[in-house]
Amino acid sequence: MESHEVVTDIAMGLSALDAAGSRFREFQPGVGLFGEPQLVKQIAAYLNTLTTYGGLVRTKRCPDLLVPNEWAIEAKIARPFEDNGKEAENWSVNLLHPYRGNTSSIGDCYKLLGLTTPERKAVLVVGYEHAPAKIDLTPLVKSFEAIATCVADMRLGPRIEKCCEGLIHPVHQTARLFAWEVLPT
Numbered sequence: 001m002e003s004h005e006v007v008t009d010i011a012m013g014l015s016a017l018d019a020a021g022s023r024f025r026e027f028q029p030g031v032g033l034f035g036e037p038q039l040v041k042q043i044a045a046y047l048n049t050l051t052t053y054g055g056l057v058r059t060k061r062c063p064d065l066l067v068p069n070e071w072a073i074e075a076k077i078a079r080p081f082e083d084n085g086k087e088a089e090n091w092s093v094n095l096l097h098p099y100r101g102n103t104s105s106i107g108d109c110y111k112l113l114g115l116t117t118p119e120r121k122a123v124l125v126v127g128y129e130h131a132p133a134k135i136d137l138t139p140l141v142k143s144f145e146a147i148a149t150c151v152a153d154m155r156l157g158p159r160i161e162k163c164c165e166g167l168i169h170p171v172h173q174t175a176r177l178f179a180w181e182v183l184p185t
Contacts, residue, residue, distance in 0.1 A: 001052070001070045003122055004160050007179045009053075011162040013046030014126070014175050018167045027083045032128045032172025036077050039126065040064045043075075062111050063121070072119040073179075074108035078127035080135040081171045087135070095125060095144045098152045105144055109154050112182045121182040122157075128172035131165060141178050148180075157181030 018031040022042070027033035034042065040059050047057040047067070056068050063072035076094045081087055097104035105123050112121035125144070127137040141159070148154045157180055164175040 001067070003071070003120075003157065003179055003181055005052075006067065006071055006073070006122075007124070007160045007162050007177055009047055009050060010043050010124070011164050011175070011177050013043050014177070015164045015167075016046060017042050018164070018169075018175075021168065028169055030167055030169025030172055031175065032079065032167060032169045033083055036064070036075060039077065040075050063115065063119075065124075066119065069118055070120070071122055072112060072115055072117055073122045073124050074105070074112055075124045075126065076105045076108065078125055078137055078140060079172070080128070080137075081130070083169075083171065085171050092140050092143075095140060096147055098147050106148055106152055106154075109148060109152070109156075109182045113154075113184065122179050123182055125178045127176045127178065128167075129174045129176060130171065131173040133174070137176055137178075145180075153185065155183035155185055157183060 014031050021029045023029045024034040044057045044059045047053045048055045058066045060066050064075045065073040080091050095105045098106045100110045108123050160179045162177045167173050
């Protein structure tokens with residue numbers, strides 16, 4: 001199973017969750033406000049409805065999402081705006097801190113590289129934007145790639161990107177998914 005297939009299936013799951021009018025806590029309906037553990041749990045549930053996955057996808061502490069014998073995936077959310085449309089503070093921190101043990105995507109890459117499992121490793125970012133974007137996620141994604149490869153000396157596979165447009169939330173109208181295979185150094 002290739003990374004673009006998994007990312008495509010995850011994008012379909014996000015779109016389905018959103019179209020169902022799902023809501024997280026007291027927030028407005030839409031997939032954009034789910035917390036990371038809750039979103040990953042919903043993704044796993046969706047993937048388990050697909051024959052390809054055989055009902056075997058699990059959520060764990062590390063990795064966040066496990067497709068046995070295929071993929072170990074760590075996930076992060078990039079959400080520049082809150083439910084009320086105000087810009088969130090420190091929203092980009094989840095991707096950029098280049099330290100082992102940190103909860104950023106780069107910290108997740110270190111965790112994945114430390115796993116001794118047969119699965120290929122990948123980091124996934126689910127980002128939300130307005131349509132059109134008020135804050136474009138592209139500079140953040142490119143910054144992650146630069147820090148991961150040039151500062152932390154990691155090897156990333158090519159970026160896979162999928163987009164889910166027409167989401168029902170008035171602020172989180174588009175979900176952009178970015179994923180990279182984390183390759184051994």
